[in-house]
Amino acid sequence: MQRCLVLVFLMLVLANCSTFQRASKHNIPEYSYTDSLRTFKTIKCSSRTAEDCMACALQGEAANQPAAGIYAVGMTIMTRAKGDLDRVCRVTTARGQFEGMRKNRTLKISKKVWGVTQHILKSRETGWTHFWAPRTQKELKRNKPHWAYSFEKRQCDREEIGDHIFYNDQVCKPSVQVRTQAQN
DSSP states (O other): OHHHHHHHHHHHHHHHHTHHHHHTTSSOOOOOHHHHHSEEEEEETTOOSHHHHHHHHHHHHHTTSOHHHHHHHHHHHHHHTTTOGGGHHHHHTSTTTOTTOOTTOEEEEEHHHHHHHHHHHHHOOOOOOEEEOHHHHHHTTOOOOHHHHHHHHTTEEEEEETTEEEEEEEEEOOOHHHHHHHHO
16 A cells, blocks of 8 residues: 555656646647737837736747747746746846847737737746747858757757747756766
8 A cells, every 4th residue: 555655656746847848738728820910919028017028028939839839938938037927027138038029129919929928927837948949040040059059968858849949958868977977
């Protein structure tokens, strides 16, 4: 009986270890194609509310992505903000981080982006730490970000969602050097 309880406990612990990846695929409302075209609201991106900052960043970075991709970008923002809504604007307006956050820009926010914004701010879910869009980088004649090479070499958690590649640099396989030192 005790072995069964221990086994159940371990299964629950292991299931919770990868919550951020599963959550990025579940519990996100479905949106139609027209929801992604229909303007829900116009926002001045220089606003200082978490809601407006998140919506502008998501509209600029991932409006053409499936809801799961928009949500994953939102998770990246929440990770960098450490789940604190008061830090969201600081994260999204950091220099050179998010395409949609140019100074004094006004954006038309789609119904889909606004809905995902509400969902991510309510859940405050974290997980992904970095992302990039290979197709967009190529169109802009930019190279792959230098940090992506490092994360791939370290075999950090990685997932492709829509046109973006997401990484969690907090979940990487230990290097051969670290494993060798641990064995000695």
